Amino acid sequence: MMTRKTLDLWAGVFVALGLGALLFLAMKVGNLASFSAAPTYRVMANFDNIGGLKKRAPVKSAGVVVGRVEDIGFDPETYEAAVTFAIDKRYQFPKDTSAKILTAGLLGEQYVGLSPGGDVAMLKDGDKLKLTQSAVVLENLISQFLFSKAADGGNNKDGK
């Protein structure tokens, strides 16, 4: 029979190993190190079409992750997608910043790209971005391409 002390020791080792494994998963396998608990502020934007954008998709500026998509809704008045971003407080952007929905690679995950403008005033919590550019929908792009080929003439390029 094992004494109380060795028993406690083993149980302690077991719990420590388990917590260590959890920590390993969080730090090495997951991306706790990036950020998750940092304070954020909310910015809204409307898009004509968000394509395949999902909640918690990254929001990047100059390729650096600065926030996450927090919520995706539908605006029944304008018939547009209403997207809310949570952006890290450390990163401030001018008021006339524009948002684009981009795709990582040709078929990759979709994310939001922010291009800063030149305004002196910075975005505050709850502000709304005026300038947005929708996701590129592959089907539209192809039909547009075929259509322009058929017409064989310069057509307008900002297809939705």
Place this chain on the structure above:
Amino acid sequence: MIPATDNLVEVDNVNFAYDRRPILKGVNLDIRRGQVVAIMGLSGCGKTTLLRLIGGALHPTKGEVRVDGQSVAKLNHEERFALRRKMGMLFQFGALFTDMSCYDNVAFQMREHTDLPEQLIDDLVLMKLQAVGLRGAQHLMPAELSGGMARRVALARTTALDPMLIMYDEPFAGLDPVSMGVIGQLIRRLNDALGATSIIVTHDVAEALEIVDYVYFMSDGLIVTQGTPDELRASDKPFVHQFVYGETDGPMPFHYPADDYARDLHAGEAR
């Protein structure tokens, strides 16, 4: 509150049935303080059920069991547990906790119910084990003990908190004659030393008659005879005679009630 009488346990016209199968059919008995009382009968006559009723593990369908003036069935959970702290029960095969050493088994109730310092508990446990002659076996696990030794350790555990009432469920079952005698003597000695009251449920007549003060005979859910051991030995009732002298057949039938034997055999041929 009923004033404490000279009787520690009073069983008053108790009926009990499992589902609808009646086990006890109106049992009356009194157990006086300080005595060692045996309840005897054949296997399956409801003796163990009676012990469980006294301990409050079961409730009578009719009648009342009073221990120390309190009606056991009417107690709430806390009161019943408070009463049980003053009772000890030795189970049929000891029921030692198999995951603890003998020492921890005896110390179990002291650790659960008292705030005594470990030093004092140590002294008490060794005293209890010494009383049953097994102080040397304190570090053994129950699996390493013989049947008789396990029963003695269980006895030490049962008396750990100096109970006022000790119940024994078949304390002699499955023991060799020497161990039987040892257990019998221990039951008597511990009862007198602690000033307790003991109830022994058993079918080992010869052993029990040696040590008890009073005997109740049960049969088929009823008390059929009672008396002191001497009275019973001298009894000329055929039932008692058969039981005390262990005769195979008598008023108590050897056969479980069945259809007519010859007809049963013929029925087999017909099939």
Place this chain on the structure above:
Amino acid sequence: MTALTDFLESLGARAIGAVHQLGFASHFLLLTLRNSGMCLRRFSLVVREIYSVGVLSLVIIVVSGMFVGMVLGLQGYDTLERYGSSSALGVLVALSLVRELGPVVAGLLFASRAGSAITAEIGLMKATEQLAAMEMMAVDPIARVIAPRFWAGVISMPLLAAMFSAMGVFGGYLVGVRLIGVDEGSFWSQMQAAVDLREDILNGVIKSVVFGVAVSWIAVFQGYDAPPTAEGVSRATTRTVVTSSLSILALDFILTAFMFRGA
């Protein structure tokens, strides 16, 4: 005709019996939770059970986690290589382990290693009247025997699942990077980019907690409910393994549907 009615009758009786048992089991869980105060105050009772439930399951969990990860590495590489994306091996191994295989396989192993042991132990304690004896000593067996084992299971299971996943990722790394030669940097960085702390890891932990509760509940209940005979205990032990395995798989489906459908 009578065979049919007999069959229907036995079917109905079984259904009623099952509902009855579920009700008793729920009542029993409630009792266990209500009587948990003592064992959480005297935590050494739980620690002791963590030893027999958790520590003794350690070897089987670590070894199987390692092997499952190594197999994932081999199979995953084989498939990914066809699409020229073997650098995503880390993602494949980590996501399948953290989201599904870790909690589920660890849960199944836990049910057969620890759950059956809990049932057998409690069943034997009941069969040898140890529980009745405890009750007669004014100690509630639910508080003293059942609750510590239940909580030890609930605490151990998520830790075991985490160890399983971690060992699996390590096994995948050994095979993928050390043996086959996938680039080490892209193995880890792609994994870290794709595995989300909340979406994947936290959900995996939640799953393992739910499985821990389910297996521990089933195990202590089956032990407590077992008929006090050798046959009864052996049947209860079998039933623990079967019921908890099925519950794990069914719960996994439900949880997955909730967790990974939305958004």
